[in-house]
Every structure is written in C-alpha cells, then in structure tokens.
Amino acid sequence: MATPVIGNATTTVVRQKRLSESYVGEWLMTTDHKLIGIMYIVTGFFFFLVGGMEALLIRTQLAAPDAHVLSPQTYNAIFTMHGTTMIFLFVIPVLTGFGNYIVPLMIGARDMAFPRLNAFGYWVLLFGGIFIQSSFLFGAPPDGGWFLYAPLNLTNAGCTVHATACTNGMNADFWALGVLMLGVSSIAGSVNFVVTILKLRAPGMSINRMPLFTWMVLVTSFLLLFALPSLTAAAGLLLLDRHAGTHFYQYAFGGDPLLWQHLFWSFGHPEVYILILPVFGMISEILPVFSHKPIFGYTFIAWSGVAIGFLSFTVWAHHMFAVGLPPIAQAFFATSTTLIAIPTAVKIFNWIATIFGGKISFKVPMLFALGFVAMFLIGGLNGAALAVVPFDYQVTDTYFVVAHLHYVLFGGTVFGVFAGTYYWFPKMTGKFLGERLGQVQFWLMLIGVNLTFFPMHILGLLGMPRRYYTYAGNLGWNELNLLASIGALTIGLAIMVFLYNVIVSLKNGQVAPDDPWDAFTLEWDTSSPPKKYNFLHIPVVRSRRPFYDKKYPEIADWKTVIH
Amino acid sequence: MRKPLFNGKTRWQVVVAGLLLGSFLLTACGENSPSILNTFGPVAASESFLFYVILIIATIIFVLVEGALIFSIIRYRERPGMPNPRQIHGNLRIEVLWTVIPSIILFIVLFFTIQGLVNVATQPTSSNTLEVRAVGHQWWWEFYYPKYNITTADELHAPVNTIVQVDLYSNNVIHSFWVPALTGKTDVIPGHNNMRWFKADATGTFLGECAEYCGAQHAHMAFHAVIQSSDDFNTWVSTQQQAAVTPSFALAAQGKQIFMGQCTGCHGIVGDNLKGYDDPQVKCNDPAIACLVGPNLTHFGARGLIAGGILTNNRDQCSPGADLLRRCHLAQWLKDPQGIKPGNDMVVNLTDDQIQALVAYLESLN
Numbered sequence: 021m022a023t024p025v026i027g028n029a030t031t032t033v034v035r036q037k038r039l040s041e042s043y044v045g046e047w048l049m050t051t052d053h054k055l056i057g058i059m060y061i062v063t064g065f066f067f068f069l070v071g072g073m074e075a076l077l078i079r080t081q082l083a084a085p086d087a088h089v090l091s092p093q094t095y096n097a098i099f100t101m102h103g104t105t106m107i108f109l110f111v112i113p114v115l116t117g118f119g120n121y122i123v124p125l126m127i128g129a130r131d132m133a134f135p136r137l138n139a140f141g142y143w144v145l146l147f148g149g150i151f152i153q154s155s156f157l158f159g160a161p162p163d164g165g166w167f168l169y170a171p172l173n174l175t176n177a178g179c180t181v182h183a184t185a186c187t188n189g190m191n192a193d194f195w196a197l198g199v200l201m202l203g204v205s206s207i208a209g210s211v212n213f214v215v216t217i218l219k220l221r222a223p224g225m226s227i228n229r230m231p232l233f234t235w236m237v238l239v240t241s242f243l244l245l246f247a248l249p250s251l252t253a254a255a256g257l258l259l260l261d262r263h264a265g266t267h268f269y270q271y272a273f274g275g276d277p278l279l280w281q282h283l284f285w286s287f288g289h290p291e292v293y294i295l296i297l298p299v300f301g302m303i304s305e306i307l308p309v310f311s312h313k314p315i316f317g318y319t320f321i322a323w324s325g326v327a328i329g330f331l332s333f334t335v336w337a338h339h340m341f342a343v344g345l346p347p348i349a350q351a352f353f354a355t356s357t358t359l360i361a362i363p364t365a366v367k368i369f370n371w372i373a374t375i376f377g378g379k380i381s382f383k384v385p386m387l388f389a390l391g392f393v394a395m396f397l398i399g400g401l402n403g404a405a406l407a408v409v410p411f412d413y414q415v416t417d418t419y420f421v422v423a424h425l426h427y428v429l430f431g432g433t434v435f436g437v438f439a440g441t442y443y444w445f446p447k448m449t450g451k452f453l454g455e456r457l458g459q460v461q462f463w464l465m466l467i468g469v470n471l472t473f474f475p476m477h478i479l480g481l482l483g484m485p486r487r488y489y490t491y492a493g494n495l496g497w498n499e500l501n502l503l504a505s506i507g508a509l510t511i512g513l514a515i516m517v518f519l520y521n522v523i524v525s526l527k528n529g530q531v532a533p534d535d536p537w538d539a540f541t542l543e544w545d546t547s548s549p550p551k552k553y554n555f556l557h558i559p560v561v562r563s564r565r566p567f568y569d570k571k572y573p574e575i576a577d578w579k580t581v582i583h
Numbered sequence: 584m585r586k587p588l589f590n591g592k593t594r595w596q597v598v599v600a601g602l603l604l605g606s607f608l609l610t611a612c613g614e615n616s617p618s619i620l621n622t623f624g625p626v627a628a629s630e631s632f633l634f635y636v637i638l639i640i641a642t643i644i645f646v647l648v649e650g651a652l653i654f655s656i657i658r659y660r661e662r663p664g665m666p667n668p669r670q671i672h673g674n675l676r677i678e679v680l681w682t683v684i685p686s687i688i689l690f691i692v693l694f695f696t697i698q699g700l701v702n703v704a705t706q707p708t709s710s711n712t713l714e715v716r717a718v719g720h721q722w723w724w725e726f727y728y729p730k731y732n733i734t735t736a737d738e739l740h741a742p743v744n745t746i747v748q749v750d751l752y753s754n755n756v757i758h759s760f761w762v763p764a765l766t767g768k769t770d771v772i773p774g775h776n777n778m779r780w781f782k783a784d785a786t787g788t789f790l791g792e793c794a795e796y797c798g799a800q801h802a803h804m805a806f807h808a809v810i811q812s813s814d815d816f817n818t819w820v821s822t823q824q825q826a827a828v829t830p831s832f833a834l835a836a837q838g839k840q841i842f843m844g845q846c847t848g849c850h851g852i853v854g855d856n857l858k859g860y861d862d863p864q865v866k867c868n869d870p871a872i873a874c875l876v877g878p879n880l881t882h883f884g885a886r887g888l889i890a891g892g893i894l895t896n897n898r899d900q901c902s903p904g905a906d907l908l909r910r911c912h913l914a915q916w917l918k919d920p921q922g923i924k925p926g927n928d929m930v931v932n933l934t935d936d937q938i939q940a941l942v943a944y945l946e947s948l949n
C-alpha cells in the first residue's frame with residue numbers, strides 16, 4: 021500500500037473559515053474516529069450519571085421499609101429506566117467509544133473503514149438516547165422493566181380477556197421505538213468494526229497477531245449483528261400489537277406472551293456478552309502491560325472469546341427456567357450454560373497466570389483491572405449457581421439475581437471501563453488522570469460495590485423478590501437493605517471523585533508522554549493525542565507486540581517466538 | 584503506592600473486625616424472613632440442598648482463585664531494582680489442564696442439577712392429591728378448589744403431608760407463584776396454564792409472594808399458604824362451603840344492604856349476590872361473561888390478609904366504635920383503598936357510618 025503524504029499542503033488563497041473548522045463545528049461534523057470515539061465515551065458517561073441517579077433513587081426508597089420517597093408508579097419507571105439507560109445508553113456507547121478510538125490505532129489504520137457511517141451511528145445513538153429519556157417530559161417513561169415482558173407491555177385492550185392494567189400510555193412505545201433507533205446505531209457501528217478489523221490491519225498483522233481488545237471488539241460486533249434482528253423483531257411485533265391490531269403476544273387471540281420472552285432473550289443473552297467481551301479485551305491489554313509480561317495464552321483467550329460468542333446464542337432460556345418449559349428443554353439450557361462457563365473460567369486463569377511471575381506496578385489502570393478480575397470471579401460463581409436449575413427456581417427474580425448481574429456488570433464491566441479510562445486517558449488527552457484521586461476512587465468503589473451488592477445475595481436467599489417498590493419491616497430485610505443503600509452512596513462518592521479528577525486533570529494534569537506505560541501495542545506509537553492521520557508511516561507488524569519489538573529490538577518477540 | 588493501605592499489624596485487626604461485623608449483621612436479620620433455606624417440604628428441600636452443594640464448590644473455587652490472585656499481587660509486586668520478568672507467552676499443557684478441571688467440576692454440578700430438576704418436576708402419584716387452582720389477578724391471588732367447589736382469596740389452605748397440585752392460571756399479565764418455604768417459582772402465564780406441585784411436612788402459615796413483575800402493585804401481591812392438619816383442613820372446607828351467615832344484629836344487616844348496593848359489581852358473596860362459587864378460570868377466560876374483578880368475600884372474616892397482604896385483617900380491633908378507623912385495618916381499607924394501595928382496581932366512596940356497618944358485616948362472615 022502506498023503511503024499518502026499528509027501535511028505539506030499549503031493554502032495560499034485567503035478564504036472564510038468553514039463551520040467544520042470552528043471548535044464546535046469540528047465536533048458536530050467530524051468523521052474522525054478519535055473524535056467520534058470521545059463523543060461516544062462522553063455521551064456514555066453522561067448517561068452513566070443519569071442511570072446512577074436513578075440507582076440512588078432506588079436505593080433511597082429501599083433504604084428503609086415502607087418508605088414513601090417514590091410512588092409505586094415512579095419507582096417502577098425509575099428501575100426500568102435505570103436498567104435501560106445503563107445497558108443501552110451507558111455500557112454499549114462507552115464500549116463502542118473505546119472501540120472507535122482504540123481499534124484503528126491498535127491495528128495501524130488511519131480511520132474506520134466507513135467514517136461517515138461511523139458518525140451516523142453516533143448521532144443516531146445520541147438522538148435515540150435523548151428520545152428515550154424525553155419520555156420523562158411526556159410523563160410516560162417506560163415502566164415495564166428493562167425486558168418489558170408481554171402482555172404487560174400491550175395496551176389494555178390487547179392485553180387480556182377482561183381489560184386490566186397493562187400499558188395504555190406511550191411508555192412502551194418510547195421504549196420500543198428508542199430501542200429500535202439504538203439498534204440502527206449498533207448495526208452501523210458493528211458493520212464498520214467488522215470491515216475495519218478484517219480489512220484495514222497494518223501489513224503483517226495477521227488475525228493471529230491482532231491485539232486481544234481488537235479480537236473482542238470483532239467478536240462483539242458479530243454478536244450484535246446476529247442478535248439485534250431478534251430484538252428488532254420483538255419490538256416491531258410489539259408496535260404492531262399495540263397500534264395495528266395484531267395479536268402476536270395475546271393468548272386470547274391465539275398469540276403467545278412467551279414469544280416475547282424467547283425473542284427478547286435470544287437477543288438479551290448475547291447482549292450480556294456484548295456488554296462484557298470488549299472489557300475482557302481491555303483487561304487482556306492492561307494486565308500484561310503493568311506486569312511487564314505478555315498475555316499468558318493468547319490463543320486460548322482469543323478463541324475462548326469466540327467460543328463464548330457462539331455459545332451465547334444457545335443459552336437464552338436460562339432466563340426463563342420458571343416459565344414452565346419441559347424438563348428436557350431445561351436440562352438442555354442448563355447444559356449449554358455449563359458449557360459457556362468453561363471458556364469464561366479459562367480466561368480468569370489466563371489473567372492470573374499473566375500477572376504471576378510478572379513485575380506488577382500498581383498504577384490506577386492496573387488497580388481497576390485487578391479489581392475487575394476479583395469481582396468478575398464472584399459474578400461468575402454466583403452465575404454458575406443460577407444455572408443450577410432447581411436452585412434457580414428459588415432465587416430467580418430475587419435480589420440474588422440482582423447481586424449476580426451487578427457483580428458482572430458493575431464489578432466487571434464498570435471496573436473494566438475505568439481501567440480502560442485511566443489507561444487510555446493520557447493517549448486521548450495528553451494528560452494523566454490524577455494517580456492519588458484514582459486510588460481513592462478505586463478503593464471507594466471496591467468497598468462500595470461489595471457493600472451494595474454482596475448483601476443482595478443474602479436478601480435473595482431470605483426471599484426478597486426484585487422489583488418491589490417497598491417491603492414490610494418484619495421480614496428481616498431491613499439491615500441488609502440499609503447496608504446496600506450505604507454502599508450505593510459510597511459508589512456515588514467514588515464517581516464524584518472521578519468527575520473531579522477528570523476536570524482537574526484536564527486543566528492542570530501532568531502532561532503525558534507518547535508512551536506513558538511502556539506499553540506493547542501500536543496506539544502508543546503515536547503522539548498523545550494522536551495526529552489526525554494517526555501514523556505518519558503505517559507500521560509493519562512482525563509479532564503480537566509490535567511496539568514492544570520496536571522499543572526493544574534486541575529482545576523482540578519475533579526473534580524468540582513464532583506466531 | 585508508597586504507603587500501603589494497612590500494614591501487617593493492622594491488617595488482621597481489619598479482617599477480624601470485618602468478619603465480626605458481617606456475622607453480627609447476618610444474625611441480626613432473617614428470623615422472620617421467607618427464607619429459601621428454612622424449608623418445610625421436599626420440593627423446597629431439594630432446591631436448598633443444591634444451594635449447599637454449589638455453595639461448598641463455589642467457596643472452594645473462590646478461596647483458591649482469589650488466593651492465587653492475591654498471592655500473585657503480593658509476591659510479584661514491583662520492587663526497586665527488580666529485573667524484567669521472563670517473557671512467557673503461555674503453556675499449552677497447563678492451559679489444557681485448567682480447561683479440563685473446571686469442565687469436570689461443572690459437569691459434576693450439572694449432574695446434580697439435572698437430578699434435582701427431575702426430582703422437582705415429577706409429581707408423585709398419590710390417591711389423595713389436592714388440586715387447587717391459583718389465579719393471579721392484578722394484584723391478589725384467588726384460590727379455587729375444584730373438588731370442593733370453593734373459592735377464596737389471599738389464603739391457600741392445604742392439609743399437611745399431602746401432595747398439592749396447583750394449577751396456575753392468569754387471564755391478565757404474567758405473575759409467578761412462589762412459597763419460599765415450600766416450593767420455588769413457577770410463572771403464571773396467560774394461555775399456558777402451568778402446574779406446580781408441593782408437599783408440606785409441617786403445619787404452619789408460610790408467606791407466598793408474586794415473583795414476576797406484574798405492574799404498579801407487584802410488591803403487594805402476597806398470600807399465605809396455611810398448612811393444617813387434615814382434620815382442621817376438613818373443618819375449614821366445610822365452613823367455606825356454607826353460604827354467608829345472615830347478619831345477627833342490626834348494624835351488620837345494614838352492612839349487607841350497603842354491600843348489595845355498592846359492592847356487587849366487583850365482589851361476590853355466596854348467599855347475597857351469588858348462588859354458589861364459580862370456577863374463576865371458566866368465568867374469566869370468556870370475554871362474554873363478566874368476571875368479578877374483586878375477591879370473593881363470602882368468608883372474609885376468617886381470612887388473615889387484606890388485598891394481597893398490604894394489610895392484615897385484625898378482626899379483634901374491629902368492633903364498632905368512634906375510633907374504628909384508627910384501630911381496624913378493614914375500616915382503613917374501605918375508607919381509602921387508593922391511598923393504601925395506589926393503582927388497585929377498587930374505587931369506593933363511603934361515609935364513616937357506612938364503613939362501621941360494612942366492617943360489622945364483613946368481619947361477621949367467618
């Protein structure tokens with residue numbers, strides 16, 4: 021490939037500045053993957069704050085029995101929007117943002133394959149997010165839970181034989197239309213990632229030498245492409261039922277409410293891995309760098325990600341063990357769930373083996389990455405417990421499930437996202453995030469997460485169902501709920517520390533060199549922040565750690581190992 | 584990090600204090616909880632047995648893996664003058680090993696899972712199986728006994744040591760039937776008519792809860808599973824089979840009048856507006872027949888809960904008097920059902936005198 025020369029064009033004609041050259045205009049009209057990546061990340065964090073406030077409202081209501089902070093309707097809307105916001109508007113955008121920023125740099129490309137499509141994906145996401153949140157202004161926030169089961173999501177007329185209280189208002193329409201918009205954004209993003217990763221890698225970077233973050237983004241993109249159609253179908257049929265008089269989910273007219281659950285979870289389970297696989301990738305980048313060792317068992321980690329991807333399409337009904345499927349079907353889904361636990365376990369062992377025998381420097385990204393491993397293990401173990409079907413009959417739809425999903429999504433994904441943020445912030449901004457404040461944030465979060473979510477296991481065992489807007493004081497749930505609420509406040513405090521850190525560091529943070537962590541991958545072989553064109557010369561790759569090779573030519577990987 | 588968070592001396596104090604605090608909290612709560620570990624029947628027992636199996640396995644794995652993690656963190660922390668570590672890229676043999684070992688453990692768990700699954704699924708055949716139809720309404724439970732043709736609400740009565748087969752029916756949204764002490768959940772799905780069996784080994788009253796989000800008052804859709812000796816159960820059945828008693832005093836008679844005037848659109852009382860009990864599944868499955876949206880009140884006075892357990896039925900506080908509204912939960916319910924359970928289907932507008940009369944009548948129905 022010929023390397024185009026950039027940067028020597030001189031303008032002689034004096035002309036007016038275009039809108040795209042002003043500061044605001046540049047952000048609005050950019051197709052640069054780095055700017056779009058940052059916009060995704062900032063948008064995601066904004067919605068993280070929104071979802072976080074909702075979480076604090078929930079924990080305030082539940083801090084004491086028989087509380088009246090929120091009315092039942094409001095509480096139901098708040099927990100629905102908490103889940104919807106965190107999953108669709110925080111985790112997916114933030115991970116897409118990191119992918120956008122980092123992947124082209126990691127693979128030695130100058131941009132994503134389709135820069136305009138990339139911008140399109142971002143703007144659809146932003147408007148979709150605003151659309152869903154605007155439901156609050158119309159007094160009709162979605163309130164059917166983030167998985168919005170049928171027939172509760174139908175209009176009263178369609179919901180039942182004798183009209184009862186279903187969802188007559190626009191609440192469910194906001195959800196369905198919003199999710200459809202976000203789906204469009206995700207499809208655009210995923211197609212772009214797939215093509216970029218398959219087609220734009222630097223010379224010498226075979227699939228087998230791709231950084232693991234890139235690997236996981238690739239797997240995630242395929243997951244989205246194959247999983248989203250079923251969510252689209254579910255939401256489309258819902259809108260038809262609600263507005264066109266069809267009866268897909270209405271048993272009284274020969275439809276079936278369970279159709280929704282099958283469609284939703286066929287999307288929803290791959291979705292769970294969509295929310296965690298890129299984070300696996302981040303962790304697999306960060307642990308080696310701060311251990312001064314390569315990742316242990318690259319092939320196992322990469323292919324276990326692929327295995328998880330495939331298997332994630334076969335486990336959806338483990339969200340439905342209580343719906344009365346025939347035992348043989350339940351046994352099948354218990355087995356597939358058991359199988360998917362294996363590649364996940366393998367990853368954890370590989371991570372520990374990576375730091376084992378290393379030289380570990382406890383910079384903040386590393387703290388979060390280690391915290392991730394420790395917390396995700398808990399999420400894996402209580403997840404394996406949920407696959408024990410008879411036990412699941414007792415704890416499904418209780419706080420035990422809430423504990424599990426938050427150990428995975430908060431202890432896992434959020435810790436990983438912060439690891440990534442502290443790791444790549446110097447690359448993106450040219451400034452370090454404050455180390456001391458980062459440590460404070462880490463410890464507050466570690467304590468907060470366990471204080472909030474560990475008691476929920478016990479609450480589940482003590483029979484507290486999820487999605488109850490209040491509970492009686494004589495059931496033995498009071499202390500644990502109070503503890504969880506205190507934990508939530510601690511997490512809130514940690515997030516405040518983070519925001520403060522970002523502001524202070526952007527203003528007068530320590531200036532970061534191009535390669536602040538002595539890292540291995542190509543994104544660090546650029547200036548901090550990188551130039552518009554990323555690389556002046558497209559690098560040539562000879563191993564899995566191209567930048568390491570370049571810095572330490574005598575002990576380069578390609579001299580000692582073949583891969 | 585130059586300053587370690589805690590040094591060797593304080594480390595153990597912190598850990599011990601944490602453990603003490605933890606066990607203190609655990610003992611402080613849970614006495615009256617509908618705990619899944621405090622079981623009174625074979626279904627719930629085999630479910631909680633599996634919890635202990637997985638708890639032991641998970642604890643061992645947890646300790647080993649977190650131990651390895653913490654060991655590596657401490658042992659391989661960067662120290663001044665430390666040389667660069669060996670660049671190890673992997674080891675196929677070890678990796679195969681730690682793929683195989685968890686697989687074996689997981690398949691052992693899977694064995695227990697499938698065994699338990701079959702246990703819980705197969706309903707033992709027994710000649711004196713009691714069949715109960717549980718109907719999920721928004722937001723209360725109705726129970727119909729086809730064999731005895733009786734209907735009640737908020738309370739599922741069953742004899743001890745008997746197989747109870749619960750047919751689950753809903754004509755509205757999805758609910759989930761759950762009595763933690765007796766059995767795990769089975770969803771109540773319109774059009775699916777699931778079934779759940781259980782058996783209780785002991786008499787007593789156990790809390791049942793709705794466990795699938797079903798709208799505004801999902802949190803208040805509880806019921807009591809009342810497990811009785813078979814004599815007590817038979818007595819209960821025969822009283823339930825009677826029509827409502829004729830009021831024996833003037834205030835109650837007045838209450839009956841008011842009931843007939845204002846409440847029969849939603850509630851039924853056998854002997855007043857109903858000739859006999861109906862099978863709710865038959866009535867509520869047919870769009871052409873009116874299905875009463877409120878609980879059958881024929882023997883309301885004998886029940887322990889009001890409106891999905893949002894209040895208890897404290898009869899002994901319900902004798903007529905000026906402060907009735909302060910004492911008596913039923914009176915409070917009749918005064919302001921929307922304030923007590925916002926969003927529920929009962930809307931009434933009663934004077935305090937009417938409430939006195941209605942309370943007298945309804946609490947006399949036992």
Ligand SMILES: [Cu+2]
Nearest residue numbers: 758793797804
């Ligand atoms: Cu319910």
